[in-house]
Amino acid sequence: MAIGILTSGGDAPGLNAVIRAIVFSGIQTHGLEFLGIRNGWKGLVDQDVFELVRHDIMGISKQGGTILGTSRTNPFEHGGAERVREVMESTGMDALIAIGGEGTLAAANRLSDLGLPIVGVPKTVDNDLDATDYTFGFDTAVQIATEAMDRLRTTGDSHQRCMVAEVMGRHVGWIALHSGVAAGAHVILIPEKKTSIDQICDWVTKAHGRGRAPLVAVAEGFLLDSMTDVHNERGLDAFGRPRLGGIGEMLAPMIEDRTGIETRATTLGHIQRGGTPTAFDRVLATRLGWGALQMVRERKWGFMVALKGTEIVDVPFAEALGSLKTVPDARYDEVSALFG
Numbered sequence: 357m358a359i360g361i362l363t364s365g366g367d368a369p370g371l372n373a374v375i376r377a378i379v380f381s382g383i384q385t386h387g388l389e390f391l392g393i394r395n396g397w398k399g400l401v402d403q404d405v406f407e408l409v410r411h412d413i414m415g416i417s418k419q420g421g422t423i424l425g426t427s428r429t430n431p432f433e434h435g436g437a438e439r440v441r442e443v444m445e446s447t448g449m450d451a452l453i454a455i456g457g458e459g460t461l462a463a464a465n466r467l468s469d470l471g472l473p474i475v476g477v478p479k480t481v482d483n484d485l486d487a488t489d490y491t492f493g494f495d496t497a498v499q500i501a502t503e504a505m506d507r508l509r510t511t512g513d514s515h516q517r518c519m520v521a522e523v524m525g526r527h528v529g530w531i532a533l534h535s536g537v538a539a540g541a542h543v544i545l546i547p548e549k550k551t552s553i554d555q556i557c558d559w560v561t562k563a564h565g566r567g568r569a570p571l572v573a574v575a576e577g578f579l580l581d582s583m584t585d586v587h588n589e590r591g592l593d594a595f596g597r598p599r600l601g602g603i604g605e606m607l608a609p610m611i612e613d614r615t616g617i618e619t620r621a622t623t624l625g626h627i628q629r630g631g632t633p634t635a636f637d638r639v640l641a642t643r644l645g646w647g648a649l650q651m652v653r654e655r656k657w658g659f660m661v662a663l664k665g666t667e668i669v670d671v672p673f674a675e676a677l678g679s680l681k682t683v684p685d686a687r688y689d690e691v692s693a694l695f696g
Contacts, residue, residue: 359378359382360400361375361390361452361455362393362455362456363396363455364428364454366426366480370479370640371455374479375422375645376416377643378390383409393405395426400431403447417633431463453649454475458484458677464660474657476648476676478676481628482528483531484682485676486678488671489662492644496631498534501539504521504624512570515618518608518618519570523574529578531628532544542562544695548683550580550583551578556572557615559696572607577600586600604621608621647668
């Protein structure tokens with residue numbers, strides 16, 4: 357049995373640990389063959405495929421990014437199921453493991469519904485897939501964002517400035533919430549909670565009045581109560597979603613104008629999902645890889661692996677894509693009591 361593996365969408369710490377777990381276990385325990393697909397769905401429709409052997413995955417668990425490369429290509433804009441089936445047949449690929457986030461899994465779901473043998477592994481640093489308690493990459497992103505905010509606080513304290521740290525979070529604010537709490541942010545702004553600029557400035561002023569240099573953590577998908585859409589200056593990706601970034605730079609002059617407090621913004625961007633994954637993400641990614649391989653052996657097409665509590669389980673693609681895992685009101689209310 358020959359199994360194809362692709363990584364698609366944004367990169368995330370832990371992707372290589374998934375690949376290693378699948379290939380190592382498959383070769384060592386089950387005598388399977390593997391085909392690496394370069395650059396996500398693009399490599400599949402372009403038939404950019406190579407034999408993936410044990411030597412290729414030696415020592416890669418600790419590496420960030422993905423040895424297979426990735427892209428945001430939508431396969432349904434390049435031949436769809438017919439082209440994917442053609443490539444799988446011509447390369448002798450009996451099954452496909454697609455590792456990716458919401459867009460990747462949505463494409464995998466459509467292809468599976470059309471009869472292709474596909475299973476999925478969820479990947480999103482935003483931790484926004486409702487069918488799994490955690491996704492690998494999230495813990496690393498939170499750790500990196502927390503370290504960055506710790507550094508921002510020292511320079512803010514030195515100059516008595518307000519520092520605005522923009523972190524990832526397209527639809528949900530898990531990274532902003534966790535890293536903001538860990539770093540002791542005086543304001544945390546998330547997509548689930550529209551907030552007025554007056555309220556933000558009130559929190560900032562209160563913190564400054566206590567002799568603190570205010571720290572504002574904001575998710576890239578946050579909206580002021582006066583906004584009807586996310587701040588977007590970078591167009592759309594291949595799946596029609598806006599490329600976000602810049603809300604922090606928009607908020608900083610507004611805060612400075614209204615409070616008189618010198619304010620600077622930093623957008624962490626891709627820094628959050630690069631570099632060495634944390635131990636938690638390496639272990640989770642490895643367990644998800646093992647689970648995905650087991651699904652292939654059981655021919656559970658149309659399913660993805662997920663973490664429920666401490667157990668790795670199988671869930672249908674449709675369940676994973678039904679809704680986003682947003683920050684509950686109660687969780688945000690707990691934190692907002694500490695603002696200002």
